Each structure stands twice: as C-alpha cells, then as structure tokens.
Amino acid sequence: MKEQKLILNNIDCFELDHIFDCGQCFRWNKQEDNSYIGVISSGVLRVSKSKNNIIFEGILDGDINSIVYEYFDLGTDYNAFKAQLSVLDNNMKKSIEFGRGIRILNQDLWEMIISFIISANNNIPRIKGIIERISKRVGKRVEWNGTEYYLFPTVNELSQLSIANLRELGTGFRDKRIFNTTQMILNNEINLKNLEKLDDTEKIREELLKLDGVGEKVADCIMLFALKRFDSFPIDVWVRRVMNTLYIHNEDETKVSKKDIKETANNLFGDIQGVAQQYLFYWARSNLKI
DNA sequence: ATGCAGGCGCGCA
DNA sequence: TGCGCGCCTGCA
Numbered sequence: 001m002k003e004q005k006l007i008l009n010n011i012d013c014f015e016l017d018h019i020f021d022c023g024q025c026f027r028w029n030k031q032e033d034n035s036y037i038g039v040i041s042s043g044v045l046r047v048s049k050s051k052n053n054i055i056f057e058g059i060l061d062g063d064i065n066s067i068v069y070e071y072f073d074l075g076t077d078y079n080a081f082k083a084q085l086s087v088l089d090n091n092m093k094k095s096i097e098f099g100r101g102i103r104i105l106n107q108d109l110w111e112m113i114i115s116f117i118i119s120a121n122n123n124i125p126r127i128k129g130i131i132e133r134i135s136k137r138v139g140k141r142v143e144w145n146g147t148e149y150y151l152f153p154t155v156n157e158l159s160q161l162s163i164a165n166l167r168e169l170g171t172g173f174r175d176k177r178i179f180n181t182t183q184m185i186l187n188n189e190i191n192l193k194n195l196e197k198l199d200d201t202e203k204i205r206e207e208l209l210k211l212d213g214v215g216e217k218v219a220d221c222i223m224l225f226a227l228k229r230f231d232s233f234p235i236d237v238w239v240r241r242v243m244n245t246l247y248i249h250n251e252d253e254t255k256v257s258k259k260d261i262k263e264t265a266n267n268l269f270g271d272i273q274g275v276a277q278q279y280l281f282y283w284a285r286s287n288l289k290i
Numbered sequence: 291a292t293g294c295a296g297g298c299g300c301g302c303a
Numbered sequence: 304t305g306c307g308c309g310c311c312t313g314c315a
Contacts, residue, residue, distance in 0.1 A: 116296085119297080120296085121294090121295065121297050121298075121310075122295060122297085122311090123295040123313080123314080124295080124296075125314085126313060167311085170311085170312070170313090171311080172312055173298090173309090173310045174311080175311085177299095212298090212299090213297090215298050215299080216297085217296075217297060217298090221296080234296075235296095236296035237295075237296070237297095238296065239296085257305095291315095292315105293314105294313105294314090294315095295313095295314095298310095299308105299309100300307100300308090300309090301306105301307095302307090303305090303306085
C-alpha cells in the first residue's frame with residue numbers, strides 16, 4: 001500500500017453527500033471539513049471537493065487512477081440516465097434534481113453480500129457499527145495520518161469467527177446467516193469469481209438466493225451495488241413508501257405488494273430502474289419523513 | 291416505553 | 304406460490 005493523490009476536474013454528477021448518503025455504502029464517514037473518509041477493499045480513501053476539483057487521497061493497494069475510475073463508476077454517463085428518466089414525470093424530475101450528484105459505486109461483491117445480510121430488519125447506524133466491529137476484530141489494520149482503519153475482512157478472515165463471536169459483535173439473529181454464508185463461500189459452494197462473470201441477471205439472482213440470509217431485497221442490493229446490474233430494483237420500506245406515494249396511490253401502503261412495485265418500476269424505468277431507485281430512495285428519505 | 295429499522299426463513303394453506 | 308409471524312438490538 002502506498003500514499004497517493006489524484007485531482008480530477010469537471011466530473012459531472014458528483015456530489016459527496018448524494019453519493020455517500022443514498023443508502024448504498026456503510027463505510028464512508030463525513031468529516032468536520034465536509035470531506036468523506038472511507039475504507040474500501042484496496043485501502044483508505046479521502047474525498048473532498050473544492051470548486052470544480054475533486055480531490056482523492058489515501059493509502060491504497062494499486063493505482064489510484066484505476067481504483068477511483070472503477071469505484072466511482074466514472075465511465076458511466078449519468079447525464080444520459082437523467083435525460084432518459086426526467087422526461088417521464090415531474091416527480092422523477094424532482095428526485096433527480098434533489099439527488100443530482102448520485103453515482104452508483106462499484107463495491108466489493110463479498111463485502112456487499114455480508115453487509116446486506118446484516119442490513120436485514122436493521123437500521124443504518126447499527127449496520128455501520130456492526131460492520132466496523134467485525135472489521136476491527138478480524139480485518140487488516142491500516143494506519144493513515146495517525147488514525148487506524150480496518151479493511152473489511154476477507155472470506156478467510158471472517159471464517160475465523162464462530163457464531164458466538166458474531167453474536168458478541170452485535171449481529172443478533174443474523175449471526176448464523178453470516179456464518180453459514182461465509183462457510184458456503186469458503187467451501188466454494190458459491191464461487192464469487194464465477195458469479196462476477198455471469199451476464200444473465202436472473203442466473204446471478206438465483207445463485208445469490210442460495211446464500212443464507214439473502215432474499216429478494218438483499219440480492220437486488222448486492223447486484224446493484226457490486227455487480228452494476230442497473231436493472232435490479234431493491235424494495236425496502238422507503239422505496240415502497242415513495243413508489244406508492246408517487247405512482248401507485250394505494251390508500252393502505254402496507255397492501256401494496258412487491259410484485260406491483262416491481263411491475264410499476266419495470267414499466268416506468270426499464271433497464272435503468274436501479275438508477276431510478278437511488279434517486280427515489282434518496283429523495284424519499286429526506287422528504288417523506290414521518 | 292412500545293414501535294421500529296434498507297428482511298429473511300419458516301410453517302401453513 | 305403466497306401469506307403471516309417471530310426475530311437480536313439500540314434508539315426515540
């Protein structure tokens with residue numbers, strides 16, 4: 001690992017708050033100077049903005065140029081997505097304006113699998129705490145600017161923890177799910193390298209659903225945030241809320257089925273419904289608070 | 291203080 | 304296949 005720095009200018013659609021607070025990541029923390037520091041699979045990274053410049057600096061394994069390009073999805077034209085979605089209706093247009101700087105990060109598959117198993121029936125601060133404690137317990141330690149950070153553990157590292165260990169770290173009833181899934185991947189019952197090569201989204205979903213603790217919603221999150229499947233549409237309470245409020249208009253929100261939501265999303269947003277989901281989720285979390 | 295939070299797995303029709 | 308229910312835990 002080595003210290004590196006990169007400054008990019010005139011990057012479209014790149015707002016730190018939007019990117020890091022639209023529900024896709026758990027290991028980025030806002031600093032007092034409004035920059036963000038995050039632990040990613042290749043190391044520790046700080047991102048800050050000043051005028052038209054975006055400054056990336058950190059201690060990384062690999063070349064910062066390619067890491068940043070990949071991780072922040074810089075090869076994708078989000079203006080094209082916005083143009084395609086904003087003509088649909090004014091609600092979508094409003095959501096896009098609100099979350100105009102959103103980008104879908106390209107995060108590590110293994111980390112996303114475990115992180116979203118932890119997310120089940122849980123809240124964000126607690127999810128972040130659990131991931132942090134797990135990483136501190138068995139992840140690789142990295143020191144940068146006098147502060148200690150811990151990488152998300154590898155499959156081997158996480159397999160050192162027993163179900164009881166996981167429970168001690170606050171995972172609750174998810175302890176067995178994390179343990180079982182780690183074993184399945186460790187034993188190559190599910191091969192993550194092969195999974196990354198598959199191009200059929202439904203085949204990937206089928207494989208992911210074999211993992212303990214991975215249901216429809218978690219599978220959708222994994223595919224969207226680690227495998228760039230923009231045609232997946234994770235439905236959580238906020239997405240259900242916003243989809244009903246804006247499009248379905250059922251008097252009893254709890255009666256809106258996932259199938260209805262999926263069909264509505266598919267008809268409206270097609271193969272970029274995952275991108276639409278991010279704009280809607282981010283907008284809903286700030287504007288539909290109860 | 292009960293309910294709730296980015297669901298899942300189970301049992302039952 | 305489609306439902307209802309219980310579940311660790313911390314926080315308001």
